[in-house]
Amino acid sequence: MELISEVLIKNGLLFAFLVVGAVMWASYFLSHKLTNGRFHGSAVAIIAGLVLAYIGGLFTGGSKGMADIPLFAGLGIMGGAMLRDFAIVSTAYGVDLGEIRRSGLVGVLSLILGIFISFIVGAVIALMFGYTDAVSMTTLGAGAATYIVGPVTGTALGASSEIVALSVAAGLVKSVLVMIGTPFIAPLIGLNNPKAAMAYGGLMGTTSGVAGGLAATDKRLVPYGAMTATFYTGLGCLLGPSVIYFLIRGVMGG
Amino acid sequence: MIIYGVAVLAGCLLAGMIVGDLLGVLLGVEANVGGVGFAMLLLIVLTDRMRRAGKFPPHSADGVLFWSAMYIPIVVAMASTQNVVSAVSGGPIALLAGVGATVACWALVPVLSRLGGAEEPLPPISEEAEV
Numbered sequence: 001m002e003l004i005s006e007v008l009i010k011n012g013l014l015f016a017f018l019v020v021g022a023v024m025w026a027s028y029f030l031s032h033k034l035t036n037g038r039f040h041g042s043a044v045a046i047i048a049g050l051v052l053a054y055i056g057g058l059f060t061g062g063s064k065g066m067a068d069i070p071l072f073a074g075l076g077i078m079g080g081a082m083l084r085d086f087a088i089v090s091t092a093y094g095v096d097l098g099e100i101r102r103s104g105l106v107g108v109l110s111l112i113l114g115i116f117i118s119f120i121v122g123a124v125i126a127l128m129f130g131y132t133d134a135v136s137m138t139t140l141g142a143g144a145a146t147y148i149v150g151p152v153t154g155t156a157l158g159a160s161s162e163i164v165a166l167s168v169a170a171g172l173v174k175s176v177l178v179m180i181g182t183p184f185i186a187p188l189i190g191l192n193n194p195k196a197a198m199a200y201g202g203l204m205g206t207t208s209g210v211a212g213g214l215a216a217t218d219k220r221l222v223p224y225g226a227m228t229a230t231f232y233t234g235l236g237c238l239l240g241p242s243v244i245y246f247l248i249r250g251v252m253g254g
Numbered sequence: 255m256i257i258y259g260v261a262v263l264a265g266c267l268l269a270g271m272i273v274g275d276l277l278g279v280l281l282g283v284e285a286n287v288g289g290v291g292f293a294m295l296l297l298i299v300l301t302d303r304m305r306r307a308g309k310f311p312p313h314s315a316d317g318v319l320f321w322s323a324m325y326i327p328i329v330v331a332m333a334s335t336q337n338v339v340s341a342v343s344g345g346p347i348a349l350l351a352g353v354g355a356t357v358a359c360w361a362l363v364p365v366l367s368r369l370g371g372a373e374e375p376l377p378p379i380s381e382e383a384e385v
Contacts, residue, residue: 049329056334
């Protein structure tokens, strides 16, 4: 037993391929048996992944889901930023550049709107819960943008660790909700063409959320959504502690 | 050879990351600005040129398409390593802020995607062809 687990831990990435393969098979099986394929297998698989992450997190108390269990650490490599970005870029192969150029303006607009709206919603929620200082409001707003913009903005502005932790949690809620919710909301908001996907990436911004959500909806939309989403976190980190902080401080009167 | 396609893909991502990091430094933010996006544009332009010059045969393309086919499994692995416990246990402030921002932005998707004329939906595709 110990010998087996040692081999599996030493070859973590290979074991991750095996585990994910099994999850994919079970998900597509369930998708066909229970929903007759109407609810996409990839959506089932992503939800299964999130459930596993929850179980892993409960079990270890860590922050990396299943990857905190030594036996499943390979999932952290397979699903880490390096291979994720590698796979995202590969989906762009064969994409029509003209399509991206035609929708470029929509992409830029969606980024600006997406960032400002997330900050405003987060700041208003902070205010509703009694955080009346501009620093806390901006930091929670940053978290509502993405869970990376939150701590970056909070650190830059000197927010309390409590509010930084809240901003990260808000960003994680958004990321998980986008992953799970995209296939359900897609038909209602017309998310079925490249232009809408570019707007979607810019409005949502969370790379993991958009990557997972569009994979569960229609993989052909992934490159367009990822194209705009990749600018979001950087722009959020740029605008948050500067323009948006000054705006919120202006409204709140110091 | 398949490795040529993988190499081109890796080169594009690395170049994009460097540009994104440089842009971050120039803008004074501790984040990569658009690295993946630049990498995608580079891959599209580069492979298009190489294909036209006859320097990117189907075998090379296979090296890229393999990773494209691995996209969903990789995203499933990514999902299984998210900090879902924090997301679930963040309390009402985190929940409301996250849900509120998401729903508000969802509502804007149809508005933005109709700017300059709505697009036709992509043609339906069979599950086998997609996976």
